[in-house]
Amino acid sequence: xxxxxxxxxxxxxxxxxxxxxxxxxxxxxxxxxxxxxxxxxxxxxxxxxxxxxxxxxxxxxxxxxxxxxxxxxxxxxxxxxxxxxxxxxxxxxxxxxxxxxxxxxxxxxxxxxxxxxxxxxxxxxxxxxxxxxxxxxxxxxxxxxxxxxxxxxxxxxxxxxxxxxxxxxxxxxxxxxxxxxxxxxxxxxxxxxxxxxxxxxxxx
Numbered sequence: 001x002x003x004x005x006x007x008x009x010x011x012x013x014x015x016x017x018x019x020x021x022x023x024x025x026x027x028x029x030x031x032x033x034x035x036x037x038x039x040x041x042x043x044x045x046x047x048x049x050x051x052x053x054x055x056x057x058x059x060x061x062x063x064x065x066x067x068x069x070x071x072x073x074x075x076x077x078x079x080x081x082x083x084x085x086x087x088x089x090x091x092x093x094x095x096x097x098x099x100x101x102x103x104x105x106x107x108x109x110x111x112x113x114x115x116x117x118x119x120x121x122x123x124x125x126x127x128x129x130x131x132x133x134x135x136x137x138x139x140x141x142x143x144x145x146x147x148x149x150x151x152x153x154x155x156x157x158x159x160x161x162x163x164x165x166x167x168x169x170x171x172x173x174x175x176x177x178x179x180x181x182x183x184x185x186x187x188x189x190x191x192x193x194x195x196x197x198x199x200x201x202x203x204x
Contacts, residue, residue: 002104003083004061005187013179014190015165021051021064021198029190038187043096052095053187063101064191066198074109074116077195079188085123092127103127105188107138107195115140115200120151120192138192140200146172147200151192159184162193 001007012032020027026042038061041052050065063080080093080101091100103123111117117139121132136159140149148163160180167173178193180186 001185002062002079002188003081003085004055004059005185008180008182008184008186010182011180012186013177014186014193015175015177016190016193016197018164018174018176018197019201021066021194038190050095053191060095060099061187062104062191063095064194074112075199077107077199078103079105079107079191086125089123090127106132107192109199110137115142115149118196118199138196140196147176147197149196157181160189160192162196 014029014031014037016029017027023040024043027040028036029038031037036056039054039056039058041054043051049067050063052060053062053064054060060082062082065078065080067076067078081104082099082101084102085104089102091102093101095101105123106121106129107118109116110119117137119134120136120138121134124133125131134154136151136153138149138151140147142148146164148161150161151159153159158181160178162176162178165173165175165177176193176197178189180189
Protein backbone atom coordinates (compact mmCIF):
# COMPACT_ATOMS: atom_id res chain seq x y z
CA UNK A 1 0.00 0.00 0.00
CA UNK A 2 1.15 3.53 -0.76
CA UNK A 3 1.37 5.49 2.51
CA UNK A 4 -1.79 7.58 2.79
CA UNK A 5 -3.82 5.40 0.44
CA UNK A 6 -6.62 3.06 1.55
CA UNK A 7 -7.37 -0.57 0.76
CA UNK A 8 -10.49 -1.21 -1.31
CA UNK A 9 -13.34 -3.06 0.42
CA UNK A 10 -14.94 -4.06 -2.88
CA UNK A 11 -14.12 -4.11 -6.60
CA UNK A 12 -14.31 -0.69 -8.22
CA UNK A 13 -13.51 1.05 -11.51
CA UNK A 14 -12.00 4.46 -12.18
CA UNK A 15 -12.11 6.34 -15.48
CA UNK A 16 -8.86 8.07 -16.43
CA UNK A 17 -8.30 10.40 -19.39
CA UNK A 18 -6.04 8.93 -22.06
CA UNK A 19 -2.48 10.29 -22.29
CA UNK A 20 -3.03 12.06 -18.98
CA UNK A 21 0.65 11.65 -18.07
CA UNK A 22 1.40 14.35 -20.66
CA UNK A 23 -0.72 16.98 -18.93
CA UNK A 24 1.41 19.63 -17.25
CA UNK A 25 -1.20 22.00 -15.85
CA UNK A 26 -2.59 19.76 -13.11
CA UNK A 27 -5.76 17.66 -13.15
CA UNK A 28 -8.24 15.81 -10.95
CA UNK A 29 -9.20 12.13 -10.87
CA UNK A 30 -12.74 11.41 -9.74
CA UNK A 31 -14.01 8.23 -8.16
CA UNK A 32 -17.06 6.17 -9.19
CA UNK A 33 -19.18 8.43 -6.96
CA UNK A 34 -18.20 11.48 -9.01
CA UNK A 35 -16.20 13.05 -6.18
CA UNK A 36 -12.56 14.08 -6.53
CA UNK A 37 -10.38 11.26 -5.23
CA UNK A 38 -6.89 12.41 -6.26
CA UNK A 39 -5.19 15.39 -7.85
CA UNK A 40 -2.00 15.92 -9.84
CA UNK A 41 -0.17 19.15 -9.09
CA UNK A 42 0.71 21.61 -11.81
CA UNK A 43 4.26 21.12 -13.08
CA UNK A 44 6.82 23.71 -12.09
CA UNK A 45 10.13 24.54 -13.76
CA UNK A 46 11.83 21.79 -15.72
CA UNK A 47 10.51 18.88 -13.63
CA UNK A 48 8.75 17.50 -16.69
CA UNK A 49 9.18 13.73 -16.31
CA UNK A 50 7.56 13.49 -12.88
CA UNK A 51 4.04 14.08 -11.57
CA UNK A 52 3.02 14.74 -7.95
CA UNK A 53 -0.23 13.13 -6.82
CA UNK A 54 -2.20 14.28 -3.79
CA UNK A 55 -5.44 13.38 -2.06
CA UNK A 56 -8.55 15.52 -2.58
CA UNK A 57 -7.34 17.95 0.12
CA UNK A 58 -3.95 18.46 -1.49
CA UNK A 59 -1.87 16.26 0.83
CA UNK A 60 1.03 14.78 -1.13
CA UNK A 61 0.89 10.99 -1.52
CA UNK A 62 3.10 9.86 -4.39
CA UNK A 63 5.23 10.82 -7.37
CA UNK A 64 5.27 9.05 -10.74
CA UNK A 65 8.58 9.42 -12.55
CA UNK A 66 9.77 8.28 -15.98
CA UNK A 67 13.22 7.45 -17.29
CA UNK A 68 13.80 6.52 -20.94
CA UNK A 69 15.86 3.32 -21.28
CA UNK A 70 16.94 0.95 -24.07
CA UNK A 71 15.11 0.12 -26.24
CA UNK A 72 14.49 3.83 -26.57
CA UNK A 73 10.76 3.55 -27.23
CA UNK A 74 10.17 2.05 -23.78
CA UNK A 75 10.61 3.75 -20.42
CA UNK A 76 11.22 2.75 -16.83
CA UNK A 77 8.72 4.19 -14.37
CA UNK A 78 9.47 4.66 -10.67
CA UNK A 79 6.81 5.28 -8.06
CA UNK A 80 7.93 7.39 -5.10
CA UNK A 81 6.34 8.09 -1.72
CA UNK A 82 6.83 10.86 0.82
CA UNK A 83 7.47 8.46 3.70
CA UNK A 84 9.95 5.56 4.07
CA UNK A 85 8.52 2.24 2.92
CA UNK A 86 10.71 0.07 5.13
CA UNK A 87 12.84 0.63 8.22
CA UNK A 88 16.01 2.53 7.44
CA UNK A 89 15.08 3.53 3.89
CA UNK A 90 16.90 6.68 2.79
CA UNK A 91 15.57 9.36 0.48
CA UNK A 92 16.94 9.33 -3.06
CA UNK A 93 15.83 12.81 -4.08
CA UNK A 94 13.35 15.64 -3.69
CA UNK A 95 10.29 16.92 -5.51
CA UNK A 96 10.33 20.42 -7.03
CA UNK A 97 9.17 21.84 -3.70
CA UNK A 98 12.06 20.28 -1.77
CA UNK A 99 10.17 17.40 -0.10
CA UNK A 100 12.09 14.12 0.32
CA UNK A 101 11.17 11.18 -1.94
CA UNK A 102 11.50 7.44 -1.30
CA UNK A 103 11.40 4.76 -4.05
CA UNK A 104 8.33 2.55 -3.65
CA UNK A 105 7.95 0.54 -6.85
CA UNK A 106 9.37 0.11 -10.34
CA UNK A 107 7.58 -0.82 -13.57
CA UNK A 108 9.61 -1.76 -16.61
CA UNK A 109 9.15 -3.49 -19.95
CA UNK A 110 10.39 -7.09 -19.96
CA UNK A 111 9.28 -8.07 -23.48
CA UNK A 112 9.62 -5.23 -26.04
CA UNK A 113 7.28 -6.84 -28.52
CA UNK A 114 3.95 -5.75 -29.96
CA UNK A 115 2.09 -5.59 -27.65
CA UNK A 116 4.69 -5.27 -24.86
CA UNK A 117 4.76 -7.04 -21.51
CA UNK A 118 5.77 -5.47 -18.19
CA UNK A 119 6.98 -6.41 -14.72
CA UNK A 120 6.15 -4.62 -11.47
CA UNK A 121 8.57 -4.61 -8.53
CA UNK A 122 8.57 -3.24 -4.98
CA UNK A 123 11.47 -1.76 -3.03
CA UNK A 124 11.43 -3.85 0.15
CA UNK A 125 14.92 -3.88 1.69
CA UNK A 126 17.05 -1.28 -0.08
CA UNK A 127 17.01 1.34 -2.82
CA UNK A 128 19.00 -0.92 -5.16
CA UNK A 129 17.33 -2.37 -8.24
CA UNK A 130 19.24 -5.60 -7.61
CA UNK A 131 17.19 -6.10 -4.43
CA UNK A 132 13.77 -5.49 -5.94
CA UNK A 133 10.93 -7.91 -5.20
CA UNK A 134 8.85 -8.86 -8.23
CA UNK A 135 5.14 -8.85 -7.38
CA UNK A 136 3.37 -8.90 -10.73
CA UNK A 137 3.41 -9.28 -14.49
CA UNK A 138 1.34 -6.96 -16.68
CA UNK A 139 0.16 -8.04 -20.13
CA UNK A 140 -1.04 -5.47 -22.64
CA UNK A 141 -2.97 -6.09 -25.84
CA UNK A 142 -4.78 -4.44 -28.73
CA UNK A 143 -8.10 -6.06 -29.57
CA UNK A 144 -9.88 -4.68 -32.64
CA UNK A 145 -7.80 -1.51 -32.29
CA UNK A 146 -8.76 -1.14 -28.63
CA UNK A 147 -6.03 -0.92 -25.99
CA UNK A 148 -6.48 -3.31 -23.05
CA UNK A 149 -4.61 -5.50 -20.61
CA UNK A 150 -4.51 -7.00 -17.17
CA UNK A 151 -2.29 -7.36 -14.12
CA UNK A 152 -2.10 -10.39 -11.83
CA UNK A 153 -0.10 -11.28 -8.73
CA UNK A 154 2.56 -14.00 -8.57
CA UNK A 155 -0.16 -16.62 -7.94
CA UNK A 156 -2.13 -15.55 -11.00
CA UNK A 157 -4.87 -13.78 -9.06
CA UNK A 158 -6.22 -10.72 -10.93
CA UNK A 159 -5.36 -7.31 -9.49
CA UNK A 160 -6.53 -4.92 -12.16
CA UNK A 161 -7.80 -4.70 -15.71
CA UNK A 162 -7.51 -1.69 -17.99
CA UNK A 163 -9.31 -1.03 -21.24
CA UNK A 164 -10.08 1.86 -23.57
CA UNK A 165 -13.62 2.98 -22.79
CA UNK A 166 -16.44 3.34 -25.31
CA UNK A 167 -19.44 5.64 -25.40
CA UNK A 168 -23.06 4.62 -25.92
CA UNK A 169 -22.49 4.45 -29.68
CA UNK A 170 -19.55 2.07 -29.28
CA UNK A 171 -16.94 4.68 -30.13
CA UNK A 172 -13.76 5.19 -28.10
CA UNK A 173 -14.43 8.11 -25.76
CA UNK A 174 -10.89 9.20 -24.89
CA UNK A 175 -10.75 7.47 -21.50
CA UNK A 176 -9.24 4.36 -19.94
CA UNK A 177 -11.30 2.23 -17.54
CA UNK A 178 -9.18 0.86 -14.70
CA UNK A 179 -11.01 -1.95 -12.90
CA UNK A 180 -9.55 -2.98 -9.52
CA UNK A 181 -9.98 -6.00 -7.28
CA UNK A 182 -11.05 -5.77 -3.64
CA UNK A 183 -8.15 -5.59 -1.19
CA UNK A 184 -5.94 -3.58 -3.54
CA UNK A 185 -4.63 -0.01 -3.42
CA UNK A 186 -6.65 2.34 -5.69
CA UNK A 187 -3.98 5.01 -6.11
CA UNK A 188 -1.31 2.45 -6.91
CA UNK A 189 -3.64 0.86 -9.47
CA UNK A 190 -4.45 4.22 -11.06
CA UNK A 191 -0.74 5.04 -11.41
CA UNK A 192 -0.12 1.66 -13.03
CA UNK A 193 -3.00 2.29 -15.45
CA UNK A 194 -1.58 5.73 -16.30
CA UNK A 195 1.86 4.20 -16.81
CA UNK A 196 0.69 1.48 -19.22
CA UNK A 197 -1.44 3.97 -21.12
CA UNK A 198 1.58 6.26 -21.54
CA UNK A 199 3.80 3.35 -22.57
CA UNK A 200 1.37 2.26 -25.28
CA UNK A 201 0.45 5.75 -26.55
CA UNK A 202 2.14 6.92 -29.73
CA UNK A 203 4.16 10.13 -29.56
CA UNK A 204 2.50 13.15 -31.02
